[in-house]
Amino acid sequence: MTELIEHTADTATGPVVELSMQQALNRALRTLLSENGDTLVFGEDVGTLGGVFRVTDGLQKEFGADRVFDTPLAESAIMGMSVGLAMNGWRPVPELQFDGFAYPAVDQIVNQVARMNYRTRGAMPMPVTLRLPSFGGIQAPEHHGESLEALFAHTPGLKVAVPSDPGEAYRLLLQAVRCDDPVVFMEPKARYWDKRPVELAEPTEPVGTSRVVRRGSHGTLIAWGAMVHRCLQVAELAAEDGVELEVLDLRWLTPLDTEGLAASVRRTKRAVVVHEAPLTAGLGAEIATRVTDACFGDLAAPVQRVTGFDVPYPAGPLEPQYLPTIDRVLLAVQRTLEY
Amino acid sequence: MPQHASVGRGSITVDHLPPDLTRELYRHMRTARDLDTEAVALQRQGVFPAYVSVRGQEAAQVGSAAALDPARDFVFPTYREMAAAQAYGVDMVGYMATHRALWHGGLYDVAASRFGAVNAVVGGPVPHAVGWAVGERLRGDDGVALAYFGDGASSEGDVHEAMNFAGVYGAPVVFFCQNNQWALSVPNERQVAGGSIAARAEGYGMPGVLVDGNDAGAVHHATAEAVAHARRGEGPTLIEALTYRVEPHSTSDDAGRYRDDSEAERWRRRDPVALLREALTAAGHADEAALAEIDGQALEEARRIRDGVSTAHEPDGSELFTHVFREHTEELTRQRRTWKEEVEL
Numbered sequence: 001m002t003e004l005i006e007h008t009a010d011t012a013t014g015p016v017v018e019l020s021m022q023q024a025l026n027r028a029l030r031t032l033l034s035e036n037g038d039t040l041v042f043g044e045d046v047g048t049l050g051g052v053f054r055v056t057d058g059l060q061k062e063f064g065a066d067r068v069f070d071t072p073l074a075e076s077a078i079m080g081m082s083v084g085l086a087m088n089g090w091r092p093v094p095e096l097q098f099d100g101f102a103y104p105a106v107d108q109i110v111n112q113v114a115r116m117n118y119r120t121r122g123a124m125p126m127p128v129t130l131r132l133p134s135f136g137g138i139q140a141p142e143h144h145g146e147s148l149e150a151l152f153a154h155t156p157g158l159k160v161a162v163p164s165d166p167g168e169a170y171r172l173l174l175q176a177v178r179c180d181d182p183v184v185f186m187e188p189k190a191r192y193w194d195k196r197p198v199e200l201a202e203p204t205e206p207v208g209t210s211r212v213v214r215r216g217s218h219g220t221l222i223a224w225g226a227m228v229h230r231c232l233q234v235a236e237l238a239a240e241d242g243v244e245l246e247v248l249d250l251r252w253l254t255p256l257d258t259e260g261l262a263a264s265v266r267r268t269k270r271a272v273v274v275h276e277a278p279l280t281a282g283l284g285a286e287i288a289t290r291v292t293d294a295c296f297g298d299l300a301a302p303v304q305r306v307t308g309f310d311v312p313y314p315a316g317p318l319e320p321q322y323l324p325t326i327d328r329v330l331l332a333v334q335r336t337l338e339y
Numbered sequence: 340m341p342q343h344a345s346v347g348r349g350s351i352t353v354d355h356l357p358p359d360l361t362r363e364l365y366r367h368m369r370t371a372r373d374l375d376t377e378a379v380a381l382q383r384q385g386v387f388p389a390y391v392s393v394r395g396q397e398a399a400q401v402g403s404a405a406a407l408d409p410a411r412d413f414v415f416p417t418y419r420e421m422a423a424a425q426a427y428g429v430d431m432v433g434y435m436a437t438h439r440a441l442w443h444g445g446l447y448d449v450a451a452s453r454f455g456a457v458n459a460v461v462g463g464p465v466p467h468a469v470g471w472a473v474g475e476r477l478r479g480d481d482g483v484a485l486a487y488f489g490d491g492a493s494s495e496g497d498v499h500e501a502m503n504f505a506g507v508y509g510a511p512v513v514f515f516c517q518n519n520q521w522a523l524s525v526p527n528e529r530q531v532a533g534g535s536i537a538a539r540a541e542g543y544g545m546p547g548v549l550v551d552g553n554d555a556g557a558v559h560h561a562t563a564e565a566v567a568h569a570r571r572g573e574g575p576t577l578i579e580a581l582t583y584r585v586e587p588h589s590t591s592d593d594a595g596r597y598r599d600d601s602e603a604e605r606w607r608r609r610d611p612v613a614l615l616r617e618a619l620t621a622a623g624h625a626d627e628a629a630l631a632e633i634d635g636q637a638l639e640e641a642r643r644i645r646d647g648v649s650t651a652h653e654p655d656g657s658e659l660f661t662h663v664f665r666e667h668t669e670e671l672t673r674q675r676r677t678w679k680e681e682v683e684l
Contacts, residue, residue: 040477066477072507077466077500084470084484087413087455090477092470107497111460112467118662119444119456125665157663180665208668255668 014201022192024166025055025131027200028173029093033063036091039177041068043078043095043131052097053133053192075101079108082128083116093177095131099186100143102132106151113182114157128182129173134162135225135276136323137190139316144189146313147277149224152184153253153286159183159207160253164228166196168211171203172251179207188225208255212264216244219270219336222261222287224250227274227324234329245333253283261287262294269300270336274324279307301339304332350621351554351614358624364405364426364555365619366633368397368612371422373641374431378421378438382590386649387438392586393421395553398611399517399580401426402558403485406566411482413471415455415464419517420487429454432647439648446651462488462495465514469501472510472569483569485513485562491522493536502577506543511569513562514577517552519584524597537579545575552582553611556618582611656683 019027032039041056041063047070050057060068071078075096082092096102102109109130116126136145152160161176161183163169169187176183205211213228214235221231228249235245248264250257265271271291273284288303306324314322353361375394382390393400400422404414409428416423424434424447433447437457444456458464468486475482492498493516505512516536520527533539540547546568550561558580565576583606587594594603619625625633660675 072500072503074500074503076497077469077504080463080466080497080501081470081473081504084415084467084472085474086470087467088471088474088478090474104496107460107463108466112458112463116456117665119458120449120662121442121444121446121658122662122665123448123450124456159664159668207666255670258670 014199016197016199018195019166019198020193020195021163021166021169021187022053022055024170024198025173025187026057026059027198028170029056029059030062031174032093032177033059033067038089038091039067039093040085040090041093041095042071044071044073044097046070046095051095053189055131055187056095075105076108079105079113079130082130083108083112083126086126086128087116087124091127091177093129093131097133098140098144099132099134099146099148102130102148109152109158109184110155114155117181118157125180126182127177127180129177129179130182130184132184132186133189134186135188135190136313136319137188137226137276139319140189142313142315145319147275147308149186149253149275150277150281150283153256153283157182158254160186161251162186162188162224162253163251164188164213164223164225164249165191165194167198168249168251170198170200175203175207186225190226191229194229208252208257210248210250210252210257210260212246213249214245214247216246217268218243218245219272219333220246220248220264220268221272221274221329221333222248222250223274224253225276227276230324230326231274231329234326234333237326238330238333243333243337256286256290258290258294261291265291265295266298269298270333271299272304272306272329272332272336274306274329276308276323278310279305280310282307301336304336306332349609351551351556351618352622353556353615353618353624354622356556356559358622360405360559361556361615361619361622361624362629362633364401364559365612365615365625365630366637367401367405367426368422368555368615369634369637370640371397371401371425372612373638374421374425374435374644377641377645378435379590381439381645381649387590388440389590390438391419391589392584393419395585395606395611396517396519396582397422398555398615399552399558399582400487402555403513403515403562403578403580406559406562407483407485409453411480412566413453413455413468413482413484415468415471415484415486416457417461417464417487417489417492418457418459419489423487424454427454428452431644432651435644435648436651439651441651442654461492462497465492465498466501466504468512469505469508469510472505472512473508475511476508481511481570483511483513483566485515485566487515487517489516489522490518490520490527490530490536491525494530502539502543502545502575505575506545509572509574511572512575513565513569514575515562516577516579518579518581520582521584521588521598523588523592526598535579537577540577543575543577545577547577547579549579549581552580553609553614555611555615583609
């Protein structure tokens, strides 16, 4: 029998409200701005407008233009300014408007934010949380559908978080901003308007833990962001044919929950990693290696990957053919079952 | 447009400055000069893998750094700011450790020194200065950030972005460009469109000042004005200090491949340390005996720093892992165990 894990039910300590992910993130930012006067929210259009996805809606009005403010349109300076603010004791929560526009800021993110604590031997911590609307699925223009997680996960000194639903978004953002290390917080745009009951409660699990969102015994689907939802759809369909799939939401890509991955796959003996990013040198390769290392003797089949293709992220009509489909994931599951 | 220019005179004057200040400027410049000489020697002896000389830029660095208040301001250097660090009061054994390659950022306490870590990305720290300065205003404090960069870095997008941000926010920043006329092998005329870095300030709505970078008193005066301007809440200033890199880019460089040494020789004759020494005598701020005493103390200090950095302990291998994160991860703990078992044999 499968079991849907109600991750909010057992620790209910806060009010439960129906929120979209974008609203849940807004609630989290309000909590964070209220609890710590050092927290600052800034970026392109986050002030008066409230962000192009309205994640920062109303925050400037509530907390003032000193703590929630618009910046000129320059991603590198937004991240560079974050470094200086952190050096002066602030806790910056910058937003870069879209994934593809993080590239102009890579020097500041990789060469400066990620290394400043190291370079200064702990004298200058960087409690910076970069909020980055990420991934595809909304038929957006070029550079608005990219998956940069492998780049950030490959950068020493950064932590990387990806929520998959509104409740997770609320709790993970609280954790990310409170963390004294820099965190790249990748928000799956395709799930921004997904409404769920959200328990506005404190996170209870440590940074770097994954969660099982559906129990199963025939194989584990490993995903993050919008692909968690895709995997749940796959598991529903597979169950109709008597195949019980476990779905593991990684949540943190750095640090990676190797123990959690291994614990699941040891039980199910099969693993399929699903991500939107291109195949080659994607995070799926790292996960497959770790699972194989940890579970080699228990594996009934090689770890499979279902990913985007090694092509630039495509325009609207081709997007559904690029992103992992339910059928492609089911085929991968079948390969592991028939191996 | 630049507000004034005083470039290229054969002598300088310090008549307008207090004698105790000019003597201090001279002490720091003399110390930096002697330390620079020692550092080049340490590279020749194989103690430093490489070194970047500040020779000829002592007035630009000491004159500007000495105009700041190390108790409330903050300096954002790149990698050729040894004389500025010396004048600002940084622990110089810790500073020179970066040249012995003991730790990339240096081993001085960045927070206590209020002097950023040595940073090899030219232009990279300039937006940091803006962020720091914006943070200072938000808190209602009156500190000023000073960002050092060179003529090469003036081509970097980050420098443009930072100046625009500072202009928009009216942030208390002094953008201090040491134009030493050579970005490794590329001269100003192939680096700086329009011919003036200071003139760019107009586009950002801030004052732009061109100053003789070999005139310590002029640099100090220009910087002190810019600092006061920023402290009063009147926003940023761009200073271009025209000087010259008389040595090759680094000890690994061969300047003969791209420039005629006669040009460098002309600038060696406009040596900022010698110019200040003469001006001190002319102004009656110090006699020969007093100057000789300062020279002796400077040399002694330079040697103390030399000996300190030469004998400093190398970091323990475990420090590979110590500062990657504030909140440790199991993965790095595991890799640290691997290091202990497989590397530290």
